Every structure is written in C-alpha cells, then in structure tokens.
Amino acid sequence: MSGVKIVRVPNKLTQLVKRGGGIAVGEAVKRADAALESLEDASLAIIDEELAAIDLLYGAGNPDRASLSLDQLYEHASRIIDAGGGLPGSGVEEAARAICELVARSRASNIRDCDAVDVHVATLKVLRAQGQKLSAAQRKTVLQGLSDVTDKRAREA
C-alpha cells in the first residue's frame, strides 16, 4: 500500500441504534448491575480459589518460592481481576492489579523481590477479609502503600 487512504465508513451501529425504542441509559445500567449481582457468589469463589493458589505457590510455606517464576502470580492475579465484582468496594481488584504491575516491573528490571511479593499478597488477603469494612480513605492508604513499594523497588533497580 502506498500513501494514506481515508475512508468514510457509514457507522452501522449508529443506524441500528437510531431505530428508536430501546431502553433509557439509567435503566440499562440498573439492569446490567442487577445481572452482575447474580454472579457475585461465583466471583467470590474464584477470588478465594486464586488466593489459595497464590498462597500455595508464593506463600512462606513453600520453601521453593524464591526460585519460582512470577508468571503464575501474574496469571492468578489477572484471574482475580477477571472475577471482578465479587467483593465490590473491597479494593481486592486494585490490589490484584498492583500485583500485576509489580510482576510486570520485575520482568522489566529482571529483579525479583520476595519481600515486595509478600507485602502485596498479604495486603490482598487483608482486603479480601476486611476490605469492605474499611473506609474509602483507609483503602486508598493501603493501596497507595503497594504503589509506593513498587515505585521504591523500581527506583532501586
């Protein structure tokens, strides 16, 4: 292909949406939220399964944990994010995302830090158990702590 071709594409979605009828935005969001609530128990079960798997592999009980690749930690944390909505307002998903960020930065710097992993996993467990009871400010402080740990490790790398 040479040069740039600019194509004006008829927006099929616009045409379909404009046909009238349908539901109001507020109602659509309410129905979707209600539909998601029906999955909360399943989401919670997945979060607990993934947490148990993380503990088994990367917890203090595994003497080989220091030599394990962090790839599985990333995958388990990703599945906790995927399970989303199991514990609304607990901060669990944000902590799982912080784990993914820690692993991504560890891969980039090629430095493995068991203490940082421990802090993240412990925080994840605390938020699973108590996150919904914390105030928004307390959760923010806890999550900021994870971010600070990751930033500090990155600066030291």
Add this chain to the structure above:
Amino acid sequence: MKRMREGDRLNLEGIRFLLVDDNAHALKIMEQVVSGFGVRNIVKADSAGAAKEAINRGGIDVVLTDAQMPGETGYELTEWIRLEAPESERYLPVVIITGHTPESDVTKGRDLGANFTIAKPLVPRVLLQRLFWLSHEDRQFIQSDAYTGPDRRFKRLGAPYGIDGRRSGDLKAAVREASEPNPDQDQINPAMKPEKVVL
C-alpha cells in the same frame, strides 16, 4: 465526545455482539452486562481463533475482546480484523478489555486499530458509555502502511497557525485585537515562578 445522559435511549436489541475471552467466568460477566443493556444477539468465542471464524461468517456488529489470551491475544485479533478480515468486516468497532493496563498497552491497542480500551473489572456504566460513543462516532478510517484503523486524532484542535484547515469542523484561527493590555513582567513572574509551599 457526546455526553451520555440518564434519559438517553439506546436500542441495542438488533445489534450482534461478539464477546471474546478465554476465561469462562469473564465471558459470562460480559454476557450478563450486555444482556442487561438489552442485547439479544450474542456470539461468544473463547479464543481469537474462534472469534475469527465468527467474523468470517459475517453479521457481527461490535467486538468486545479480552486483551490477554493464551495463543493469540486480543491485540492480535484486532490487528487481524483491520488488516486481514474480509473487507466488509475490517471496520468493525473493536473494544479491548484488559485486566492489567499499563499505558503502553492502551497505546498498543490504539495503534493496532482498536476503538477503545477499557479496564476490568467490567463496569456496566463505563462499557455503555463507550458503546454510546461508538454509536455517535463519525471518525474516519485511515488505511496506510503504518496504521489501519479509526482516525486516532480525537482532539480537533484545528489546523496549525497560518494554515487553513481542510475539515469542515476545523476551528478558525482568526485572532481578534487584544481587549486588555498585555500584563507586564512583574505580573507574569509570580505566575510562572515555582515557590515552596509550607503545609
């Protein structure tokens, strides 16, 4: 972009959604959310390969795909749609949904031709807002050696100074006479100089 209001109405009933995620629970979440929006026509795929087959069959109107999947990722699927899918399907709206979202991934999705990238967990209001934008979007498609996808220039800031814009929506760069005198340097300095703040 047009702001979505509570009373705005959307009729998604006749729109066929292709939902792609290797994680069965995440796929179920997507399905529940779009069903709540009134969507009745849903095709599910647990891999990029299965998604391609669905797209090749035709009739898909919107693609929602997970970013990280084993084998081919959502990014690769997006690239395939823009470059290799049947001609009629290359302009499909694609929304990438990702769990861990470093900024580089958002840029990657955009540069491979995705319309939007949104973060998991899937929040119904956020997804509906993106669908609302998609349905009001009049972005052109760009096809070139370096990029194929929707025009990445969201902000229409107008043509550079001294150049007449070519778009009908380009802002006019005409500048009127100043209505107030220019501030003198003593007024400018305090506004520009960083100062230590005592808390």
